[in-house]
Amino acid sequence: MIADTPMAYVESLEAARRQTETQWQVRAAAMSGEGSITLVADAGEDGSKLCGLMRVVLKHPQNPEKPVQAVLISVYVAPEHRGLGLADELLNESCKAAAEELRAERIELGVHEENVRALAFYRRHGFEATGASRPYPQDTSKLELVMERHLP
Ligand SMILES: CC(C)(COP(=O)(O)OP(=O)(O)OC[C@H]1O[C@@H](n2cnc3c(N)ncnc32)[C@H](O)[C@@H]1OP(=O)(O)O)[C@@H](O)C(=O)NCCC(=O)NCCS
Secondary structure, X not given: OOOOOHHHOOOOHHHHHHOOHHHHHHHHHHHOOOOEEEEEEEOOOOOOOEEEEEEEEEOOOOOOOOXXXXXXXXXXXXXXXXXXXXXXXXXXXXXHHHHHOOOOOEEEEEEEOOOHHHHHHHHHOOXXXXXXXXXXXXXXXXXXXXXXXXXX
């Protein structure tokens, strides 16, 4: 994922490669906890051929006073599956899970300002720029734009 589209992720390939097996297991355990849903599309009988991945997590899991909001992260569809509807299916299911399982009213995401394909994809799915942005961690001369949409 990171090697394929470095600007899509906040972690560098080098940093990801430095993670030990134990660190990956800790991350996976954190991601499978309450307030986090991972959707995976795979084509291998043993789940080894990753076709697509998206995650939704709660933005403020510890703060019941804030409106319930979800964040979309880890968005990836393998090159051979792009433009064929798999990304649409994963995003629709992610939004559904955020609304129905996390009870979120809105969903937001961060996208690199030059990731034109992702920007077009999110706009087609009703996401709009909030006007907020932050420096992109791997290259602070570029911006990560915040987009969001209501959930039904
Ligand atoms: C972002 C991603 C999930 C979108 O999935 P997809 O199957 O490629 O999406 P689609 O083809 O349905 O839609 C992409 C849109 O970009 C357009 N597009 C395709 N190639 C493009 C290009 N080179 N430049 C600009 N726009 C492009 C398509 O026409 C389409 O526009 P439309 O919705 O107005 O018709 C997928 O491309 C991906 O995994 N990219 C690498 C990882 C990544 O960037 N993740 C996002 C991190 S925020």
